[in-house]
Amino acid sequence: MNKIDKQHPYSKINFNNVVYLGAGNGDGLEELINALNAKHWTLIEGNEKKARQLASTVSQLNNKSDINVKQAVVSAKGGEQTWYNYNLNEFSGLKQASGLKELFPGLKLQGPQPIETEALSTLLAEISGKDAGGNNALIIDLPGYGTELINALQNSGELQRWSFLAITAPESVLFDQGDDVEKLQQKLTDLNYHTRGETGDDPDFPVLYYVMSEAQRKLVAERDAAVAEKDEALALASSRSEELDEAKQKNAEWVSSLKSEKKDLEQKLQESWKQLKQAQTQAQRYKNESDELQKKLEATEKNSEQLAKLNERMDSMFEQQRLQLEQAINALGQHITQTSSQQVTELKARLSLERSFGRNLVELSDNNSNLNEITAVSLTQQLEENSYDLIIEFGAGKSTEFLANAIINNHNPNRQLENKSASNDFSASDFDLPQQVLSFEYDKKQFNAVKKRIEQNNLQSLVDLKYTPLVPTEHSSHLFYDCARTLTNVANLLEGREAKVLIVVNPSSEQSGLHYESTLSVILGSLSALQLDILLNNSMATKALQQDWSQLLKCRSLPSEEKRGNGVYLLRINP
Structure with a gap:
């Protein structure tokens, strides 16, 4: 010491x-x-x-x-x-x-x-x-x-x-x-x-x-904090650069895979043409043999009636074979053309989404839900071309996150929803004011998974996720989301306004007991006075569903417009 x-x-x-x-x-x-x-x-x-x-x-x-x-x-x-x-x-x-x-x-x-x-x-x-x-x-x-x-x-x-x-x-x-x-x-x-x-x-x-001194200590602490913040920003920039490089690499691998598939399809097409030529050669050989047989039959001067029937049968047989070959070849060509066209369309849709969202583009599929690129592009166009007061979604999943990110990307938070005055006969405590996306999900496991991703991505301010088990609808035993009371409260909130609502039907999984045909009747039960855009995948918009909905709108004297395009069906009510 x-x-x-x-x-x-x-x-x-x-x-x-x-x-x-x-x-x-x-x-x-x-x-x-x-x-x-x-x-x-x-x-x-x-x-x-x-x-x-x-x-x-x-x-x-x-x-x-x-x-x-x-x-x-x-x-x-x-x-x-x-x-x-x-x-x-x-x-x-x-x-x-x-x-x-x-x-x-x-x-x-x-x-x-x-x-x-x-x-x-x-x-x-x-x-x-x-x-x-x-x-x-x-x-x-x-x-x-x-x-x-x-x-x-x-x-x-x-x-x-x-x-x-x-x-x-x-x-x-x-x-x-x-x-x-x-x-x-x-x-x-x-x-x-x-x-x-x-x-x-x-x-x-x-x-x-x-x-x-105390003043010097504060200055040093501020300087050290600034240096730490700078180092953190540099680390974040480096991480994002690595993510961008990885995305570019994945995109390049995807394009390379498509080129490889295209090459395989072209090879298959060449093989099909080769098989067609072989079939034509074989058909010509059959015809030659038939002609030779015909000569022999004529030479024998047998019963002309039997000979005519035999010729007719052989001609019919050869014609059927020719038609069958042509049908098989045409079907194969159409399949190859449709497959290639579908892949090109999906690639264009993917590139369009990446240009619009950049690295903010969320993954469009997981184990429980799927949103294809073509439907995602259609949703983006709807949000860009229309100013919706509210988006209602039946079936939460990747589409829920995509809609929230699309709203952020469009920078369009305008809406008319607000609490009603105290003079109304319902209390604000009876209903939480929905966010810009009101999403219903009947599957508890899917609901929890989507809720967790929304919280992780800080999207609670945009998405109001509701757990709504399946219940029989008011006028039938068909099962549908238990959402009637929520929709009634939304109608009360929008009463007296020219509100515009987008309704997206995008089930997270196949469910035999769930009837999406009931969507329109449930919606009209509460929101028939509003302008409604109902969007669903082409595969769900069957001819029977369109006929049922058209009849329902006619009975209610509600004007409507419908159109198909880009893989989706859009029904506009009260345009």
């Missing part, structure tokens, strides 16, 4: 915490404690024997300060390290004292050994965390270790808690990979600490006293 001057540089400061690293066996401790006014003391010594002597010394002090003795070997990073034992115990430590051999020729290394250490930043965080306010002083009486320990505290963010430092350093480098006075002074100056030049009375191992 360094000898303390009669007038300590920090004697007029009131400290909350004072931590002393390398406190030794307690020599001069009472003088130091009397010189400093501190609420809490923590004395740390790595040597077990010295630590016991230090605890004994503390127990005999009359000072009433809170003094805690801890035996621990402290390092910058913590963990297992090598301890170097010397015959002069005061120079034993985690660094070899190569430079001390000139000052102490008799100094000898007795042998290294592994030892477990504690990280200084962790140790100080535990101490200051209990009562971190006020002034805190850190005394480091470990010559050669000062700069390394200060660096560790700076990197952990713990240094700014300790505005008063007293660090012992050698005048020259005496320990391997250690520091000296000049290096330590430069480090503390760079960290905005200042000094009045006070030192201890040991010329070989002076004590450096450095202080950081």
